[in-house]
Amino acid sequence: MQAEAGWALPEGALCLLDADAMQRHIEAAAQALNARFAGIQEPVLMLVVMNGGLWFAGQLLGRLHFPLELDYVHLSRYRDTTRGRELEWRTLPSKSLTGRRLLLIDDILDQGVTAQALVEHCRLQAATETTLAVMLEKPASCRLVNVQAQIVACQIPDHYVFGCGMDLNGLLRNLPALYYLPEA
Numbered sequence: 001m002q003a004e005a006g007w008a009l010p011e012g013a014l015c016l017l018d019a020d021a022m023q024r025h026i027e028a029a030a031q032a033l034n035a036r037f038a039g040i041q042e043p044v045l046m047l048v049v050m051n052g053g054l055w056f057a058g059q060l061l062g063r064l065h066f067p068l069e070l071d072y073v074h075l076s077r078y079r080d081t082t083r084g085r086e087l088e089w090r091t092l093p094s095k096s097l098t099g100r101r102l103l104l105i106d107d108i109l110d111q112g113v114t115a116q117a118l119v120e121h122c123r124l125q126a127a128t129e130t131t132l133a134v135m136l137e138k139p140a141s142c143r144l145v146n147v148q149a150q151i152v153a154c155q156i157p158d159h160y161v162f163g164c165g166m167d168l169n170g171l172l173r174n175l176p177a178l179y180y181l182p183e184a
């Protein structure tokens with residue numbers, strides 16, 4: 001199957017959300033974030049969870065209208081596979097989190113292990129407030145740990161998805177729509 005010129009999709013891949021639908025969900029999430037942080041004086045520290053959070057963060061940035069500072073963390077569990085393993089912390093934030101109002105940006109809340117570790121790290125660093133915003137949320141039955149996102153752009157069923165910043169075996173993050181393999 002061919003998604004758009006230049007992107008060869010794997011055999012059997014199905015589109016879950018097309019590019020227009022993704023943009024509508026992202027716009028709604030940006031509006032919710034703008035409402036949440038309306039009128040703040042001190043800049044929010046936005047922490048992008050690399051790699052998957054990069055695309056969502058990029059889509060959001062131009063739509064956010066409150067003062068913010070940008071930093072990132074790099075956490076990895078899936079490492080070019082479709083199964084989560086032990087969490088590896090690759091990069092810590094370069095800025096101090098102490099006393100900061102944080103906005104964590106990730107692509108997906110699935111088993112929740114990544115988000116929970118990050119939220120706990122922020123708590124231990126004495127952040128004032130932590131808001132977790134995810135582009136996609138799988139059903140609560142997928143969670144191995146108890147963690148909640150405050151902002152969710154879109155709820156999806158339990159499929160391994162790719163595109164919109166998310167990889168399939170390390171590739172296809174640059175697809176502008178969201179796909180899945182029914183048998184994966």
Ligand SMILES: O=P(O)(O)OC[C@H]1O[C@H](OP(=O)(O)OP(=O)(O)O)[C@H](O)[C@@H]1O
Pocket residue numbers: 049050051052053075076077078079080084106107108109110111112113114115166167
């Ligand atoms: O809720 P969980 O089951 O913990 O999964 C969510 C995490 O998994 C993915 O990261 P991955 O380890 O694949 O790294 P990547 O962002 O580089 O793709 C994704 O970007 C989330 O950070």
Ligand SMILES: Nc1nc2[nH]cnc2c(=O)[nH]1
Pocket residue numbers: 078108110111159160161162166167168
């Ligand atoms: N690409 C991708 N990464 C994930 N990490 C956790 N769940 C997923 C998923 O469904 N797709």
